[in-house]
Amino acid sequence: MFRPGPYFSPGKLLLSGEYLVLRGARCLSLPTRFGQHLQVEPADEPLIAWCVQDREDRIVYESSWTLDGRLIGSSGAAWDEQVGRTLKAILKQGKQERGVRLRFQLDHPSEWGLGSSATLVANIARATQLDALELFFATQKGSGYDVATSFQAVPLIYWLENGVGRWEKVDFDPPFKAHLFFVYLGQKQDSASEVTRFSALDIPSSDVSAVSDWTDIMHGSQRLEHFSEACRSHEALLSRLIQRPTVQDRLFPDFPGVVKSLGAWGGDFVMAAADEPSAAETYFNKKGYPVCLSFSDVFWTKQERDGEERARTLER
DSSP, X not given: OOOOEXXXXXXXXXXXXXTGGGGTOOEEEEEEEEEEEEEEEEOSSSSEEEEEEOTTSOEEEEEEEOTTSOEEEESOHHHHHHHHHHHHHHHTSSOOXXXXXXXXXXXXXXXXXXXXXXXXXXXXXXXXXXXXXXXXXXXXXXXXXXXXXXXXXXXXXXXXXXXXXXXXXXXXXXXXXXXXXXXXXXXXXXXXXXXXXXXXXXXXXXXXXXXXXXXXXXXXXXXXXXXXXXXXXXXXHHHHHHTOOOHHHHHOTXXXXXXXXXXXXXXXXEEEEESSXXXXXXXXXXXXXXXXXXXXXXXXXXXXXHHHXXXXXXXX
C-alpha cells in the first residue's frame, strides 16, 4: 500500500463559496505555498508507525498500529479515533504487507489552519495511489474542496453535484494581486462543527446561484473594484444566512477597502482588498494583527507552480 518516499501537499485558502459549497455552490479555492510533508520509510517491525511533528520538529502525536489497523499504543487518545478511521479506510483498499513508518510535518505554524487534515489525506492518497476524495468522504464530513485543492495543487473552481465533488482547474493571477492581503486573526475555527451547524439551515436555491455567480466574477475580474464588489455582496449574503456580522463590520469598519472571511467565519485568515496597498500592513499591525501576508507570500505564481509540478513528476 504505502510507497516509500517523500510527499508534499499544499494547504489551501477558500476565497469564495464558504458554507454554500455544501449546497452545490461553485467555490474558488487556491493552493498555498505552505503545506504538509509526508516521509514514508520501511520499518523493521511488522507495524504501522504514525508520527506528526510541527515545523520545529516537536512531536505532536505518535502511535503504532498492527498491519491490519489495530491500535498498539499512542501518545494522544484525542487523535486515535480519526487516525484509526483513516487507516481502516486505507486498508479496505489493500493489504499493508510490511512494516512502515509515516512522518507528517507541517511547514507553517499549526494554528494557521490552511487545511492540515486535508493535506494529510492528500499526502496519504499520493503515497498509496488511492483516490483522495474517496478517502476523504470515507473518513470526514464536508464538501471535499480542500482535499481536491491540496491533491491537484492548482487553483480550482469546485462544486458538489449530487454529492460528488467536481472541479475545474483555473488560473488565478489577477492584475490587482498587489492589492490583496491575507491576515491571520489568531482564532482558529472548528470547521467540523461549522459544517454541522450550517447543515441545519434552510437555504434558498437563489442564494446558492448568487454565490456561484460571485465566484465566477471574483475569478474573472480584471479590475479591483469589480472583485471588491463581488466580495462585499458575498459577505452580505452570508451574514444574512448565518446571522453573524461580517468580519469587516465587527473588526475593521474603517479599513479603506473590503475585508472578506475565508472558510468558516470567525477564525484563521481573512482576505483584504486594499484601495491603497502601501498602507495595508501598517493598518492591520496597528489593529493588533502582525501576520499580514501579500498575495505572493501566500501563493505560487503560475510559473512557480508549473515548476513544482514538473519537479514532483520527475521525482516520481
